[in-house]
Amino acid sequence: MSVTAFTNYLLYEKKYAMLTIKAYSKDLDDFQEFIALEHEGQTLQNLEYRQIRTWIVSLVEQGMSNRSINRKVSSLNSYYKFMVKIGDMESNPLAKHKALKATKKVQVPFSEEEMENVIKDLKSETDFEGIRDRLVIELFYATGVRRIELVQLKLVDLDLANKTLKVLGKRNKERIIPLIDTVVQTAKEYLELRSSLEIIKDNEFLFLTKKGVKIYETLVYRIINDYFSRASTKVKRSPHILRHSFATHLLSQGANMNAVKELLGHSSLAATQVYTHNSINELKKVYSNAHPRSKKRE
Template sequence: MLFSKFLEYLLFEKNYAKHTIVAYKADLEAFSNFYIQEFESDVITKANYAQIRSWIVVLVEQKVSNRTINRKISSLKSYYKFLLKIGEITNNPLAKHKPLKVSKTIQIPFSESEIDNVLDDLRDAHDFESIRDRLIVELFYATGMRRIELVNLKVLDINISARQIKVLGKRNKERYVPLLDTVCQTLKLYLEVRSDIQVKENEPFLLLTKKGVKIYETLVYRIINSYFSKASAKVKKSPHILRHSFATHLLNEGANLNAVKELLGHSSLAATQVYTNNSVAQLTKVYQRSHPRNKR
């Protein structure tokens, strides 16, 4: 079914992350299994739009969210585009497909005081896990990096003397992000306690579990959710909300949108503009409070 060639194309030519490729593979296999069961054929290169549409109907009936369905169909569409590119098919059955409507969810950032409260709670901690957790919170809020980017940080990516960190983003794109003095201080403390635990030989990754192995994404989520559940009543308390807070707070303070785009590792301004809604609200308050005509 040419799955392997497509996945190799994503890995080696498109530089997609391995976890992204795993998601593509799962989506393709899910459709393939449906196609075999429903149409008694495993040649999905011959699938037409009506057949794919029937899969969408089944997914809707199974109460799969529109967002997830759109992702699955996007994976399938990319696969057919690849097949078209290498001459295996003559038309993409999903070429004119329109994604299902998805309701926009408002991402509410943490307030500065909520973040301060979490960091204050961790300020006097001296054990390995608490110092590590403080560093995780500080890195998210000071750099706006993604969770997978934080997990994959290596000790050699840190340059404390230059006060910067190298982040490996999507499609293996590197970017350098400046570090605050407070983060550098926490980094130094963390590296000291890191050297005291039993680290796996030649472990290159910066953030570890107490067993001395690379930290993992679900643990990072639990850490952020746990601390912010005590400090915030907001529904969503995740690493992404800290990334959102980073961008929103910078824009509120007048940071240039292009600069925030570079810090976040976005490929286009459109991706960064989703963080401007809260900034516009803040600017409106300042405008109404400050404009001389509004004081009359």
């Protein structure tokens, strides 16, 4: 019952997305399974830190990455904080836990040249799926939306007259993103082909498969991976890298960080600052090439 109360809290009060809530639930289920086997008779509410630590050690021994372990522990920590908040527990057994050291993943964005090459390649597409894929990629690069946000876009969210897109982000927070002319034109082409589909089952959603049903996340990933594998040698080719490219390219061209924060739907600048690494590297190049004292004088 306490886990159900916790997930309801995440859904109705914290306004978390269903996918996020499912991840929390899965982490708690896995932990309870471990406790049932290793600490028979114990419940989530009467565990001590040393018992929780045996679970953490077991995850390490299984070869799980420190990053994944920290995420699982974070789910459990959020649960315990909730239990303390509602008065069902006096203290959080994870209150003094320190996260495991995790190597920081470097997300390498696509270069502007790679982006241009993919979009140029897409311009040769003329059928429904080809135009749809072009709009998917152009929207990712022109708006920085998340994959789940793109999948959930509805027809009414696209306002071609005002050249804007309404996006429902994390915690049901809405944001309006302006659209550039090339995206508007591709959207018009796509909508014309979309209206010609023989069967449309999920008419309220913007992006559909050729069978007329709402596009799904694995298909979106496959679209990005397929097209960018032709133009990029980068190991990771995903919708998130496109979002990363959007932010990095804006910042490298001098965009205001607060504006980029709003476009991305971040709740704090700290999240947006992750994308400044590559733009700072670009600034260093410009600085090194332009500053009169940056080169040794003979």
